[in-house]
Amino acid sequence: MEKWHIALVAISAYLVLAFVIGIMAGRGRSFFSLSEYAVGDRSFNLFIMWFLMGGTIFSAFAFLGGPGWAFSKGAASFYILVYCTLGLMPWYVIGPKISRIGKINNYITMGDFLGDRFQSRILTILVGIVAILAFIPYLTLQIKGMAYIFNVLTYGNIPIWLGALFSFGIVVIYVATSGVRGAAWSDVFQAILMLTIAWVLGLYFVNSLHNGIGNMFEKIVQQNPDFLAIGKENSLMSEARYSSNIIISMIGFVMWPHLFTKSFTTTEKRIKTTVAVYPIFALFLIPVLFIGFSGIGVVAQNELENSGQILPYLITNHLTDSGILYGVVGAGALAAAMSSSDAITHGASVSFGRDICKAINPNITESTELWIMRGAVFGVGFISYFIAIFGSDGLIQLLLGAYGPIAQLAPGVYSALFYKKANKNSIILGLIGGVLVTLYYQYFSESSIYDLHPGLIGILVNIVLVIIGSIFFKQDKNEIAKAKEFTTI
Amino acid sequence: MSNRNKIDILFLLFSLLVLLLLTFPLFRFGNSATPLVLGLPFSLFWIIFCITIQFVGIIIFLIYDRDN
Numbered sequence: 001m002e003k004w005h006i007a008l009v010a011i012s013a014y015l016v017l018a019f020v021i022g023i024m025a026g027r028g029r030s031f032f033s034l035s036e037y038a039v040g041d042r043s044f045n046l047f048i049m050w051f052l053m054g055g056t057i058f059s060a061f062a063f064l065g066g067p068g069w070a071f072s073k074g075a076a077s078f079y080i081l082v083y084c085t086l087g088l089m090p091w092y093v094i095g096p097k098i099s100r101i102g103k104i105n106n107y108i109t110m111g112d113f114l115g116d117r118f119q120s121r122i123l124t125i126l127v128g129i130v131a132i133l134a135f136i137p138y139l140t141l142q143i144k145g146m147a148y149i150f151n152v153l154t155y156g157n158i159p160i161w162l163g164a165l166f167s168f169g170i171v172v173i174y175v176a177t178s179g180v181r182g183a184a185w186s187d188v189f190q191a192i193l194m195l196t197i198a199w200v201l202g203l204y205f206v207n208s209l210h211n212g213i214g215n216m217f218e219k220i221v222q223q224n225p226d227f228l229a230i231g232k233e234n235s236l237m238s239e240a241r242y243s244s245n246i247i248i249s250m251i252g253f254v255m256w257p258h259l260f261t262k263s264f265t266t267t268e269k270r271i272k273t274t275v276a277v278y279p280i281f282a283l284f285l286i287p288v289l290f291i292g293f294s295g296i297g298v299v300a301q302n303e304l305e306n307s308g309q310i311l312p313y314l315i316t317n318h319l320t321d322s323g324i325l326y327g328v329v330g331a332g333a334l335a336a337a338m339s340s341s342d343a344i345t346h347g348a349s350v351s352f353g354r355d356i357c358k359a360i361n362p363n364i365t366e367s368t369e370l371w372i373m374r375g376a377v378f379g380v381g382f383i384s385y386f387i388a389i390f391g392s393d394g395l396i397q398l399l400l401g402a403y404g405p406i407a408q409l410a411p412g413v414y415s416a417l418f419y420k421k422a423n424k425n426s427i428i429l430g431l432i433g434g435v436l437v438t439l440y441y442q443y444f445s446e447s448s449i450y451d452l453h454p455g456l457i458g459i460l461v462n463i464v465l466v467i468i469g470s471i472f473f474k475q476d477k478n479e480i481a482k483a484k485e486f487t488t489i
Numbered sequence: 490m491s492n493r494n495k496i497d498i499l500f501l502l503f504s505l506l507v508l509l510l511l512t513f514p515l516f517r518f519g520n521s522a523t524p525l526v527l528g529l530p531f532s533l534f535w536i537i538f539c540i541t542i543q544f545v546g547i548i549i550f551l552i553y554d555r556d557n
Contacts, residue, residue, distance in 0.1 A: 214528030228522035
């Protein structure tokens with residue numbers, strides 16, 4: 001048996017297991033309940049929440065991009081660590097409020113929440129559109145990651161289209177049948193697997209290539225100490241960009257609709273506890289960065305087409321003894337990509353059914369809505385798969401810009417809870433203005449102001465528009481009642 | 490001001506403190522490759538240290554929250 005055969009068997013075994021867990025998760029639960037499909041009947045416990053939030057965030061980017069950043073950009077990669085820890089902190093304050101009001105008014109999406117607070121169906125639809133536009137490229141990236149791993153580890157014997165079809169096909173099926181519970185339970189399994197593998201690999205490469213962590217960093221320091229700092233002469237990221245990246249992540253993190261709606265899947269107390277234990281997850285990310293650092297001095301920068309290939313390169317060139325180990329690593333990387341794509345596919349299907357279809361035609365029954373959502377899993381899945389396999393790199397780069405604007409939802413969400421005078425016009429104005437400014441600095445402007453993150457400039461404009469709009473426009477009677485309900489919850 | 494709001498504001502201030510420690514200008518104190526601490530560059534050690542503070546801090550908030 002050749003080595004790639006063993007790898008293929010190990011990966012297949014993982015896929016079967018992930019599939020079975022995803023499907024089994026939905027057993028004994030109502031297949032016909034919208035609340036069960038969308039928010040797991042609001043009953044998730046701490047154990048599931050921790051893995052669900054962690055697994056969702058720890059994506060293909062963390063597994064491939066993380067080591068790539070460490071390898072090519074040095075200290076700039078610490079940003080990944082920092083945003084993971086800080087990103088969830090605001091949830092401690094807003095999560096419980098969102099959960100409480102969601103339970104009273106039966107919300108399942110961010111569109112529900114904002115649309116009802118500001119009494120505007122247009123706002124609901126806008127939120128739905130922004131969400132789906134951001135979900136598709138994110139998903140595309142995960143699918144590309146899965147296909148790439150499959151392809152590399154089987155020495156090109158499994159073509160890109162087939163590897164993606166296998167791994168993502170499984171995700172689509174268990175999400176469509178088991179809803180958010182399927183995503184959650186498979187995330188538990190996937191997160192445990194990828195964390196274990198990240199540690200084993202990180203420590204293995206550090207020790208086998210450099211004889212320990214201290215030695216490795218000493219060598220890097222001797223070569224170029226600025227590589228391990230930010231904003232120095234030979235560093236690869238400026239102070240302003242580093243700081244504004246972190247700030248925008250902290251504002252935007254929980255605004256991702258698939259994370260935001262997790263407020264509806266559990267209770268207030270568990271949200272707080274999840275936030276409290278979440279930093280442990282970030283600490284688990286450290287060895288992933290070690291993998292990238294271990295490549296320095298071993299792999300020449302010009303040996304790779306792009307830095308994201310550092311992990312597969314190290315695996316294929318410096319981990320060649322055991323086929324099983326090799327397959328297990330592949331499974332870990334697939335797990336990282338799959339545990340993000342299940343939550344995103346699910347989020348997109350719920351947004352499409354509730355924020356777009358139900359908002360346009362409020363008369364559809366709950367059961368029709370549920371079937372639209374299950375159908376949307378396949379629809380969104382198909383579109384993302386198609387772009388991932390046939391889209392050009394340029395197209396994908398362009399699409400990725402679509403998730404810059406996610407943070408622009410933040411002023412709306414915070415105003416909903418804390419700014420009584422905010423009204424629908426001001427929020428819509430701010431959202432549109434913020435998105436346009438962000439996109440301008442992302443695509444059309446030569447340089448950003450002070451090298452700040454484009455999203456941060458967008459947020460400032462957004463906030464100003466919300467404040468001016470709130471002074472200028474008046475709320476109607478329904479809005480006043482809702483404003484009172486939301487700000488006193 | 491209700492007790493709930495007071496805790497929320499304290500928590501936001503605490504988040505802000507951790508954020509400030511990890512972004513510039515305050516991150517300048519941690520922003521250096523040397524000395525190596527426990528084999529890690531000082532910048533990485535600083536970040537891990539802040540994450541630990543954050544972890545302990547939130548646990549304290551959680552306990553305080555439960556008592557109220």
